[in-house]
Amino acid sequence: MMVLRKIAVPVIAMIVFLAGWEALVWVNGWPNYKMASPSDLWPAFWKYRWLFLEYGWQTLWRTVAGLMLAVVFGVALGMVMGFSRTMRDALYPLLVGFNAIPKATVVPIIALMFVGHHDMNTILIAFMISFFPIAVSVSIGLSTLEPEYRDILRSLGASKLTIFRKIALPKTLPEFFGALKVSVTLAFIGTNLMEIVEPHGKGLGHLFDSGKISADYPLMFAVLIALAFLGIVLFYIVVALERIFAGWAEREHS
């Protein structure tokens, strides 16, 4: 019953959304260049199904690679800032400043810096846009650890590494996963930014761009839906990982 409810509710919501969209286009009599309707999208998906698979895969793996880089770098930076007050004071303004730069302006710079390395360029942008929430949440998680938690082990002569492994790391996991959910979406934005602003014949961003050039509006909308689909898949993978590694933070509902 619970499982059925968990699946049925979001599925029904999605059907209602698609029906509403279809009705909106139909009632207003919009042509597909103004707003494509869901019924226009199926033919577009079918026509370009192999391209969707190929480009979708390219977008997906580059996003995941960027995200993984962001996790490694973000956690390392968060640890440095979480453990050292000096480093926190030193790096915070730099980090905030870097994050404030619109990444669309960084795209051409990166593209020029590493001309021809399209995969690397795309991964770099996905990484740059998504590490910030991870670094901030890990540093806050570590720096707000109540001293008593540390003292339980410190009073027994435990090493800093042991305290980190047994207390600080698990205690910070819920914050980390919270940030990772934000970062997943951001990494997608990064990948597509590169693919659209500096198209190099790869990824869903490129497919979107070619739809624009050839005035194939249903194709453009179909790309948006494909991106949303990939976003949902990655998001729920993170949710599943969160259940496994930080499920204890979830209070049981009665």
Added chain:
Amino acid sequence: MGEPLIQIKGVTHAYQTAAGPLPVLRDLNLSVPEGEFCAVVGPSGCGKSTLTRLIAGLMKPDTGEVWLHGERVTSPRKTVGMAFQNPVLLEWRSILDNVILPLEIVAPGMSRRDRVARAEELLSLVGLVGFEDKRPSELSGGMRQRASLCRSIVHKPDVLIMDEPFGALDAFTREDLWQTMHDLRMNEPFTALLITHDLRESVFLADEVVVLSGRPATAQHVLKVGLPQDRTLDVLYEPRAVDMLHVLRDQIQIAQGRTPGKDAA
């Protein structure tokens, strides 16, 4: 009773704050013989918590010395157990695994089965049988504090340092926990130092009550309790206990800079 197990010799300590040094302890002397239970009471903010951190070796005093077991304390040691007002249980571990935690540090070679057996033994002493697999958030405040007490003595420390462990509990739960503390002590020999605000608690649990003066704190008065080891809560209503409570109350008022016997409105 041989030489004192805990010895504090002429400890003076100050914190560096933005407004300059803040002296919290001044020439504090205190000694607790092996197996004794010492309660430390004093006005708020008089440096009681600092004292626990000094004995645990988490901090070093500016001047003076802290000795445990005839050795000078310069860093944390495995033979100390600590309990705080906040039970600080790890939410991602079951109650059983929370209690086991110190053994993972102190006795890395001990088998899982022996660790579990030791934890079970303590959990049954404090009445937590059947709650081993629960998460801390599923337990009441009193039960969490019981689990926390088990954790603080699971590795058989010679010294148990408690910083207001019952401070956040309601009055009835607190009295239950006093009884639990008593039962634990009958079964597990340890030397204890208890920081508290509750004078009845100090008289019921301790062999000796030390009253600290206001900040910077020094030992202002030492009261030998001298009640029988095997006591129940009724003892607090006997005249000798009431007399002791009066003495302590007067001493606290002196520590607060008031005239004893004249209550400020």
